[in-house]
Amino acid sequence: MFVKICGITTAEDSRHAVRSGADAVGIVHYEPSPRHADHEQSLRVADAARETFAEHQRPAHIVLVVFDTPAVAAAWDAIEIGANVLQLHGNYSSKDVAAARDVFDKAPELGAEYAPRQVWWATSLKHHPEVTSGDSGEDVLLIDAAVPGSGSTWDLAALENARLVEPWLLAGGLNAQNVAQAITDAQPWGVDVSSGVESERGIKSMNKIAEFIHNAKTAHARLNAGFHAAHAPEHDADDAEGRS
Secondary structure (H helix, E strand, O other): OEEEEOOOOOHHHHHHHHHOOOOEEEEEEOOOOOOEOOHHHHHHHHHHHHHHHHHOOOOEOEEEEEOOOOHHHHHHHHHHHOOOEEEEEOOOOHHHHHHHHHHHHHOOOOOOOEOOOEEEEEEEOOOOOOOEOOOOOOOEEEEEOOOOOOOOOOOHHHHHHOEOOOOEEEOOOOOOOOHHHHHHHHOOOEEEEOHHHEEEOOEEOHHHHHHHHHHHHHHHHHHHHHHHHHOOOHHHHHHHHHHO
């Protein structure tokens, strides 16, 4: 289970998220948001994440999340702050995804501590009710609530009309108390959380981050265990009886 903790604004929270098992750290560049990180904050968050991922010998996914920045400018911003993933959130097109990827292709190679560069696209089922994974050329699709960052929940039954294949991330209204059920119901490749791990608006809670990651990964492990048990070959049980 891939877990992204988004809206991180301090190096301390960045390190804690990675040490708690997060697979990705998200940095928001959107000034109206209480989770907006300026250039200096972004550098500190990205540096701390990269160093901590390296300490734990895990590939760094440092995600720059943008809402209204032109795709090409956003890709250069990602390179400048040390992010290897650009998440285009909202009203972006396949041309924007391609333009951002073209910038990444021209950029200097990343260090061994990074995962390969990627361009993600995030939307909601309100805006794209029958969205199909990969239609915009994105590496990863993120399905969010209609109002991103609001913490509002939404009806996961609407996912029945979407055509989703891995990798895709579920977001919107998730927290430590409901993430296990959401994973069971939607069975996403990964989950993304921001407001659901805050002590107050824009301020992350270390305890909530750790609890969310633990619950998400535990739920996914149980789901996988149940799947494998249900699909175990019948002769395994016969062999076990024969050996008893």
